[in-house]
Amino acid sequence: MFAVVRTGGKQYRVAAGDKIAVEKLAGDAGETIVLGDVLLAGEGADMADASKITVSAEIIAQAKSEKVIVFKKKRRHNYRRKNGHRQQLTLLRITAVGEAKKAAPKKAAEPKADAAPAAAEAAPAAKKAPAKKAAAKKAAE
Secondary structure, three states: OEEEEEEOOEEEEEEOOOEEEEEOOOOOOOOEEEEOOEEEEEEOOEEEOHHHEEEEEEEEEEEEOOOEEEEEEEOOOOEEEEEEEOOEEEEEEEEEEEEOOOOOOOOOOOOOOOHHHHHHHHHHHHHHHHHHHHHHHHHHO
16 A cells, blocks of 8 residues: 655655655654655555555654755855754654554543532622622722
């Protein structure tokens, strides 16, 4: 099965076992990450629902790409500038391309017996406060 994922503003066609170099992602070597932005998925000519597909990958290393030389020149003005830049990369090994696992349903938290009386005590205190303000306003007039 293959998938087309988007990361770092670029798109990559990946399958299980592929190695790719992408823009820097957070994480150390050996960690597993999930590439969530799947644009297309399928096997052969059959296409699958991309929203149900997840792509998991293992970080091989954090590295730098080849140096890119930036040279600026304006002729007849004695203006020359030379700079270099090495882009940060993350090397990934795609471990799995497949269906998203459904999370176990969470049980609703039952209200505690102690919480109900505390809420009841707080409610009358809230009602008393506006009455005091109203009395203070009447006294001021």
